[in-house]
Amino acid sequence: GQQVMQIPQYQHVQEGEDFTTYCNSSTTLSNIQWYKQRPGGHPVFLIQLVKSGEVKKQKRLTFQFGEAKKNSSLHITATQTTDVGTYFCAGPRNSGYALNFGKGTSLLVTP
């Protein structure tokens, strides 16, 4: 099935710094989803991107879907300690409803 690669694996920032995680697929994706998992918790859906070149914002979070629909990014402006967690991207698996998740980017924010 389609593989979704995600980088970096870890990111440690000072509070107030920006953060970006990148997601890449070798094949065109019909959509891409982003999830956040707090330490000790379960993944929580953040957003879905469907259109080529789409950009969506949620407060300090900006999500982008590439023009070729093969890559995506999540950018957090001015990180806060509440942003700590692992961020996963996910793409459709074999055109079905199941998802292929990236390996995630673990974000640590120190005050």
Added chain:
Amino acid sequence: EADIYQTPRYLVIGTGKKITLECSQTMGHDKMYWYQQDPGMELHLIHYSYGVNSTEKGDLSSESTVSRIRTEHFPLTLESARPSHTSQYLCASTGVFYEQYFGPGTRLTVT
């Protein structure tokens, strides 16, 4: 927040035992999934179902089975638990816009 329930939340069991992890949802979702995840690591799809009496294997399915007799219920069974099964097991279902809702997980330890 979606209503997905998993029991037990924690389980410690000896090698060779048969165990069933329960998952239920009250949203009437047709599509449900089981994932295995070590802390902070990637999610591995074990099994999924797109409706009653429909089940499919994922990437790590060889040592477990699932059933889908009722829409709301999707139990996962390990016939013979091994220490390598020690992990967190997450159940999820797909919502109206293809996003996945996750349960709180079952943390399994096999001694």
